[in-house]
Each structure stands twice: as C-alpha cells, then as structure tokens.
Amino acid sequence: MRPHSVRRALITIGATALVVPFLGGVGASASPSDRVSVAGATPTWATSASLAGTPAASDQVSFTVALPLHNAAGADLLAQQVSNPNSAQYQSYLSPAQFNARFAPTDASVARVKSFLSGQGITVTSVADGNRWVSASGTVAQVNKAFGTVMKTYSLRGKRLRAPSTAVSVPSSVAPDVAQVTGLDDSALLRKPMSVSIPDDGSMPSAHLVTPGATPPPLGQCSTYWGQHSQTVPDAYGKTSVPTNICGYSPQQLQGAYGVAAAIKAGQNGHGVTVAIIDAYGSPTMQSDANAYATGFGQPAFKAGQYSETLFQPFNLQTECQGEAGWNGEETLDVEAVHSLAPGATVHYFGAQNCDDGIDAALNYVVQHHSADIVSNSYGNAGEELPADEIQLEHSIFLQAAIEGMGMYFSSGDDGDDVTVGDTTKAEPDYPASDPMVTAVGGTSLAVDKHNNYQFETGWGSDRDVINYATTPASYTSPLPGSFIFGAGGGTSFNFTQPAYQRGVVPASLAKKNGSTAMRVVPDVGAIADPYTGFAVGQTTGGVFGLRPVGGTSLACPVFAGIQALASTGRRHAIGFANPLLYSLPSALYRDVTPSKTPIAVTTTNASGTVTLDRDTSLTTARGYDEVTGRGSPLGLLFLLAERLL
Known part of the structure; x- marks a missing residue:
C-alpha cells in the first residue's frame, strides 16, 4: 500500500x-x-x-x-511524432546510433x-x-x-x-x-512468467474412496475443437452436460480462427520481419522442440538462419526467479506461438541472465542493437508496485524503441485486478503492460469449430466450483460460479495519465475510475489466453517430447505479436509502436468481445469441477473498449490489410 x-x-x-x-x-x-x-x-x-x-x-x-537522457523532452516528443499516423514525421525512425548521438x-x-x-x-x-x-x-x-x-x-x-x-x-x-x-x-524479483495451465484435477477424490456418495462419471475426453466432447456435471445454468476443455489448439486452428490462414498461404507469412522474444534464462531444447512441434502439425519448421538465440550467461538468481525450469515452458510457448502465427518471420530469442536487472539488460541490448521489428514480452510484475525509478528506467527503453520503430508488446497479466488473489490491496493493472509506450495484450476464451473457424470469444476470466462426489447426488462445494482462479489482467493505472491515443475510445468511466484525472487503461487488444481453450505446446521434459495445453496472456502476447508480423510483411516501414495506429483503426476491424447472453461453462475430462467463463474479478467485458480485451481481437485479413497500408 x-x-x-x-x-x-x-x-x-x-x-x-x-x-x-x-x-x-x-x-x-x-x-x-x-x-x-x-x-x-x-x-x-x-x-x-x-x-x-x-x-x-x-x-x-x-x-x-x-x-x-540528453533533451529528454525532445525524445518524448519525437516518440509521439514517429508513432502517430497523423504526424508529418510518422515512421521517420532513427537508428540506434542516431538516437544515441542526439539523446544518450x-x-x-x-x-x-x-x-x-x-x-x-x-x-x-x-x-x-x-x-x-x-x-x-x-x-x-x-x-x-x-x-x-x-x-x-x-x-x-x-x-x-x-x-x-x-x-x-x-x-x-x-x-x-x-x-x-x-x-x-528487490521489487524486480516479483516478476514472473505469465503462462498458466489447467489446475490439477487431484481435487476430486478417487471413486473408490467416495463411500457413501455419488459415483463420478466415467473419464471423458478433452476436445480438439469446441463442443466436440462433453461431461456430466451437477446442474450448471440449466444444463447437466457441458463441453470438456480443449486438448490444445493447433497452429492451423489459430490461423483459421483469426482469419489469417489465407494470407499465410498467399505468402504474407512474416518473411522479412524479425520478432524478438525476451524471457529469463533459456530452454536447451527450444529450437528442436519448435521444429518437432511444427513438423508434427504439418507446419514448416524453422529454416536455416530463421531462428537464433542470444543467451546472457551465466544465469543467476535461480532461487529468487523460480529457476530455469520455471521459465522454460514460458519460453517454449512464446517461440512456438509466434512461429505458428507467422511461420515466415525470423525469431530471435533473448534469454536474460535473471528476472531482475537481467531483464532490463536484455531489453536495452535489443533496443541498442535494433535486434527486431517486434518484441514479445510474456512476463510482468504483480500490479504497479515498483519503485518509480525502475519504472522510469524501463520507460526510457520503451521510448527509445518507439523512436527506432520497434514495437514492444507485453502480456497484461493472469490475476485479473490483482486484489482477488492477494497480489495488491487495490485494483490496478500490471507493469510494464500499463506503460503508455507499450502495447498491452489482454486475454480471451476462444471457441474454434471442427473446420478451424472462429465460433466465439469471451473475456478470459475463470471461476471454478469443485464438484463434491461425497454427497448423493453430487453437488457443488459452493454456489455457482465458485471462486476465481485466473483471468486477464487490466484496469486503470495509478501511475500514468491517459495517453492521447486512448482519448475518445476508452470510456471516461474507466479512465477516471481512480479520480477526476483521466488515466491510462489496460489492455489495448486481446487474444486467446484461457488454458481451458488453450494452445498445444510441445516441450521436452525429462528427455521426452510431449504436448500439453497452455494459456495465459503469455499466450495472447506472442499470438498477437505473430499477427503483427503478418501485417508487417512487405510493409515499406515497420509498424513501430503500434498503439496510435491500433486506436485509429475503425472498430469494424476488431471482434468486439462482449458478455455472453447466458453463462458459458466448461469442465475437465474427469468432471472435477465446473468452470464459468468471462468472470474476471472486478474487470468486465463490455461493448466497445473494455478492461479485459481492450478494443477486441483482430479481425483477420481486413485487420492485416489496414495495418499494412498505413
């Protein structure tokens, strides 16, 4: 506090x-x-x-x-001008050497x-x-x-x-x-990767231990597309059969759902664009896993020179930063998600020495060497409770990135408003997602049909009610929808006033939620994040390669970064800091993620609990801009074409 x-x-x-x-x-x-x-x-x-x-x-x-910085005010102004489609200096970027000569x-x-x-x-x-x-x-x-x-x-x-x-x-x-x-x-030690998995189903007792009581239903199957399989549960919103969780969507399913498959097939696949991915540490099997994953799904593996790594070794602060094993799954997810959405893009992975000052060093390296056009960052702090000096330092890096024409993308978080899970004492977004010089990617629950077509999206926010099989009939341990387990981060910043690009788009009720001054609101856009409708990730653990469904805004961020790589294919200039452009696009180029008319529920294969979607703490979806999905998710070819032409 x-x-x-x-x-x-x-x-x-x-x-x-x-x-x-x-x-x-x-x-x-x-x-x-x-x-x-x-x-x-x-x-x-x-x-x-x-x-x-x-x-x-x-x-x-x-x-x-x-x-x-020398002439920091001039750097601030230039960052706004080169990023604003309405400015005469739009996309007149500087090289790192030019930036340093003027401002370093x-x-x-x-x-x-x-x-x-x-x-x-x-x-x-x-x-x-x-x-x-x-x-x-x-x-x-x-x-x-x-x-x-x-x-x-x-x-x-x-x-x-x-x-x-x-x-x-x-x-x-x-x-x-x-x-x-x-x-x-030690504030930076609170940084964490933002990928999540379906909670362990061990909360349901084995059938032979439940005496007396109800008999759990037979073990079911996870679904390869929405609604393929279902499970029996106690009455949930008038239904006793609900869909099972997704086994993990494939690259083809995400390409189809987001309407970019035709563009990729036609050659707008990210070629000529470099996407950097920054995390702490580095999985030793990153490239081999990504290639095995792509090949297994009939997608192109990385070509020679298309994937590279820069690892800032020796790695340290293992205990403080959850160790390499705690980050390897995140890194694998990020690489495979970007490659799945932009199979022609060059991917450069940067493994920071640690989650503390190592992250800052990696960010600065990428900017000082202009290592990429797009930078995907799937980590963050719980809330904005960092010292102002750390925020100012990172902000200055994001400022330089914008002046060089590099787009910084950050996950918005996985704990909703942070209060419900005890991360903070008041509702606030996570940093760096709340920085006005980055693009914050929120989360959705995505339904894809059997033909790889988009079916629907809701805001990512999950309430779970455990099913008690010790009663006859089986019952819920609390009234539906149960308790919050995870959801997209977002909300109104306490640190940053409203950037110009949000004016007229973000409702005043959100911008002025904390007082009379309009403030920055997070996120800017949204994409798939719910692990119950998650993405299949292939990773080698214990020497064995396997697939598992993963979600989190750690998924949403590289997915959107991959889509931005598609939009950048063949573009005369890099998109750079994207927010002024993203907020200037017509609302018709986004899928507006709004509340469903009736509650949508999902369960796991053993029906251990019922999960209600679109229940994100104090954050809610709404028509137009909202604090769970921002402007919404990108609308396929039209979205790509609009960004490519501007």
Missing part, C-alpha cells in the same frame, strides 16, 4: 504523465546541504508494517545508476558517476550500451554511506525483500548525472 504521507508529482512523458512519489527530486536540496535526493528509489511496499529486519552490513548489493548520456557523465562510486569503495562492473546506466556492486554498509540511506528487510507475499528505508541521495556534484538508482530494492 502506498503511504498516505507520500506526495505525488506529475513528470511529463510525451502525451502522458508519470505519477511518482515526490521526494525532493534531483536538483532539490536535501539534508545535509551538499546532497540531493533521487526520487523514486524507495518502493511503496517498504513500510514499517512490513519491516522484517536489517541485512548484514557485509551483504552484497548489485545495483545500477541510470543516467538521464555523455561519456563525461559516465566518468563522473564511476568516479563517485569508486570513491565510495564500490566496484563498477559495467556500463550499459548507449551509456544508459552504470552497473555496480558494494556492501550494504557502502551503499548506506554512498546514498545516505539505511537498507532494511521487508516481508512481502511470503518473500523477504531488501529495500532502502529512507530517501536515497547523492552529492550535489554528481546529481545532474543521476536519473535513477535502481536495484537497491
């Missing part, structure tokens, strides 16, 4: 503003008189109520000192920061490409002295996290060279 005593200031970011804690700010005097506060380095969760202790003075802290911090600024850190006994480990930040490492005692703070340990969501307990400051002599100090806190 943000303490009520913290005041807020609006820092202009192009057409929007970032709301950050105001702690004096670089350039304002602080005590003692020769030091200047650096705003935003203390996370809002570092409160006295969550205080858990003090780290040892000898503990090591790795952090970065970010340097301010100078070598002299880097030298002063390095000198300050070294003078405090702190070890400088590297300087990021483009002089964006200086990475360093020191003890807790050295950090406390250098930055005039006191490091403490806090308890948050079952983890013990370190953070400054007081404002961070630097000597006035170096203050003009310091934009942010990031990494002193």
Whole structure:
C-alpha cells in the first residue's frame, strides 16, 4: 500500500504523465546541504508494517545508476511524432546510433558517476550500451554511506525483500548525472512468467474412496475443437452436460480462427520481419522442440538462419526467479506461438541472465542493437508496485524503441485486478503492460469449430466450483460460479495519465475510475489466453517430447505479436509502436468481445469441477473498449490489410 504521507508529482512523458512519489527530486536540496535526493528509489511496499529486519552490513548489493537522457523532452516528443499516423514525421525512425548521438548520456557523465562510486569503495562492473546506466556492486554498509540511506528487510507475499528505508541521495556534484538508482530494492524479483495451465484435477477424490456418495462419471475426453466432447456435471445454468476443455489448439486452428490462414498461404507469412522474444534464462531444447512441434502439425519448421538465440550467461538468481525450469515452458510457448502465427518471420530469442536487472539488460541490448521489428514480452510484475525509478528506467527503453520503430508488446497479466488473489490491496493493472509506450495484450476464451473457424470469444476470466462426489447426488462445494482462479489482467493505472491515443475510445468511466484525472487503461487488444481453450505446446521434459495445453496472456502476447508480423510483411516501414495506429483503426476491424447472453461453462475430462467463463474479478467485458480485451481481437485479413497500408 502506498503511504498516505507520500506526495505525488506529475513528470511529463510525451502525451502522458508519470505519477511518482515526490521526494525532493534531483536538483532539490536535501539534508545535509551538499546532497540531493533521487526520487523514486524507495518502493511503496517498504513500510514499517512490513519491516522484517536489517541485512548484514557485509551483504552484497548489485545495483545500477541510470543516467538521464540528453533533451529528454525532445525524445518524448519525437516518440509521439514517429508513432502517430497523423504526424508529418510518422515512421521517420532513427537508428540506434542516431538516437544515441542526439539523446544518450555523455561519456563525461559516465566518468563522473564511476568516479563517485569508486570513491565510495564500490566496484563498477559495467556500463550499459548507449551509456544508459552504470552497473555496480558494494556492501550494504557502502551503499548506506554512498546514498545516505539505511537498507532494511521487508516481508512481502511470503518473500523477504531488501529495500532502502529512507530517501536515497547523492552529492550535489554528481546529481545532474543521476536519473535513477535502481536495484537497491528487490521489487524486480516479483516478476514472473505469465503462462498458466489447467489446475490439477487431484481435487476430486478417487471413486473408490467416495463411500457413501455419488459415483463420478466415467473419464471423458478433452476436445480438439469446441463442443466436440462433453461431461456430466451437477446442474450448471440449466444444463447437466457441458463441453470438456480443449486438448490444445493447433497452429492451423489459430490461423483459421483469426482469419489469417489465407494470407499465410498467399505468402504474407512474416518473411522479412524479425520478432524478438525476451524471457529469463533459456530452454536447451527450444529450437528442436519448435521444429518437432511444427513438423508434427504439418507446419514448416524453422529454416536455416530463421531462428537464433542470444543467451546472457551465466544465469543467476535461480532461487529468487523460480529457476530455469520455471521459465522454460514460458519460453517454449512464446517461440512456438509466434512461429505458428507467422511461420515466415525470423525469431530471435533473448534469454536474460535473471528476472531482475537481467531483464532490463536484455531489453536495452535489443533496443541498442535494433535486434527486431517486434518484441514479445510474456512476463510482468504483480500490479504497479515498483519503485518509480525502475519504472522510469524501463520507460526510457520503451521510448527509445518507439523512436527506432520497434514495437514492444507485453502480456497484461493472469490475476485479473490483482486484489482477488492477494497480489495488491487495490485494483490496478500490471507493469510494464500499463506503460503508455507499450502495447498491452489482454486475454480471451476462444471457441474454434471442427473446420478451424472462429465460433466465439469471451473475456478470459475463470471461476471454478469443485464438484463434491461425497454427497448423493453430487453437488457443488459452493454456489455457482465458485471462486476465481485466473483471468486477464487490466484496469486503470495509478501511475500514468491517459495517453492521447486512448482519448475518445476508452470510456471516461474507466479512465477516471481512480479520480477526476483521466488515466491510462489496460489492455489495448486481446487474444486467446484461457488454458481451458488453450494452445498445444510441445516441450521436452525429462528427455521426452510431449504436448500439453497452455494459456495465459503469455499466450495472447506472442499470438498477437505473430499477427503483427503478418501485417508487417512487405510493409515499406515497420509498424513501430503500434498503439496510435491500433486506436485509429475503425472498430469494424476488431471482434468486439462482449458478455455472453447466458453463462458459458466448461469442465475437465474427469468432471472435477465446473468452470464459468468471462468472470474476471472486478474487470468486465463490455461493448466497445473494455478492461479485459481492450478494443477486441483482430479481425483477420481486413485487420492485416489496414495495418499494412498505413
């Protein structure tokens, strides 16, 4: 929770503003008189109520000192102009070298920061490409002295996290060279992959253990298309037979459902377009799995040179970041989803060293080397509870990406409004999806018929009611629809004011949900995310290759990124930051995902529970723009043609 005593200031970011804690700010005097506060380095969760202790003075802290862009206001303005279809400078992108020549911090600024850190006994480990930040490492005692703070340990969501307990400051002599100090806190360790699977059906007791009671129905079959098979359940909305979950849609089914199969067949398959995928770590069987998967479904495998990897090894922070095994499934999903929707696109996978500053380093590398036209990111933080300095640092990377003509796409999250699952104390979207310089992809439940045609979509949000077979007849453990288990992230930002591209499209009731100021609302678009109507992913585990259905906005993001690669095929200029274009398109180019007239339910093969669709916490689907699916899902060839011609 943000303490009520913290005041807020609006820092202009192009057409929007970032709301950050105001702690004096670089350039304002602080005590003692020769030091200047650096705003935003203390996370809002570092409160006295969550205080858990003090780290040892000898503990090591790795952090970065970010340097301010030269003429940041000019960079903000240029990012808006090159991304706006109505601007005379639309798509007049800069190369990384041109961007750095105009806006990057100078070598002299880097030298002063390095000198300050070294003078405090702190070890400088590297300087990021483009002089964006200086990475360093020191003890807790050295950090406390250098930055005039006191490091403490806090308890948050079952983890013990370190953070400054007081404002961070630097000597006035170096203050003009310091934009942010990031990494002193452990907020980034809350990042997680955003793929989900159907919950374990072990919640249903075995039939021979249920005595006395009802007899569970015979084990059924998962469905290869919507409604193929059904299972018997206690009365659910007037029905005692509901469809079983999808075994996992194939590439052909998603191509057909989203109306792009004909375009791919005609050669608009993503050739000439590079899609980057960023996650933590890297599966050792990524390419072989993707090729086996494609071949198994009769799709083209990667050609020589069509797939590549950049791994930032050695990997570290395994315990803090859920380990490589916790990310390998995510990475495999991302690669196979992009290749399935854009089989001709070049895919470049970037495996960050960890889920902390490693992600920032990977993002910066991709931007500094212009490694792709489209960047798919299926990870995020629970809510916006990051220190403002981390948000400002990542935002500056997204700003540079837009100026270079690179589109950044992010999953909107899998926990709905975050409150229901206990991630946050108030409804808010996840970051980086809430950043106004990225495209946030929300989620849907997708029904595909036996001929690979689109049948319907609902908002992805699942309430599950476990069936109790210890009673006669079998009954639900609670009144339908049961309890929320997962759903697309979204909602109204507390950090960013409304970007110009959302004006006139996003209802005021959503934009002003948190007060009188119109704010950024998430997501921008939607695509398949529900694991009950999920995507088949092929992965080698334990030396054996197998298929399993997976969902999450981690699926929605690479699916939409793949569709954007199709729209980019043969385009004179890259789409770049897509939101101004996406919001300018007629609503007829989207499938508007609206609430169903009657509840739609699904169950698993053993009928362990009944799942009601389109039940996403406080977030709801609606006609027009909504906070679950944004403007909706793309409408096939017409959507591709409109983006290709603009």
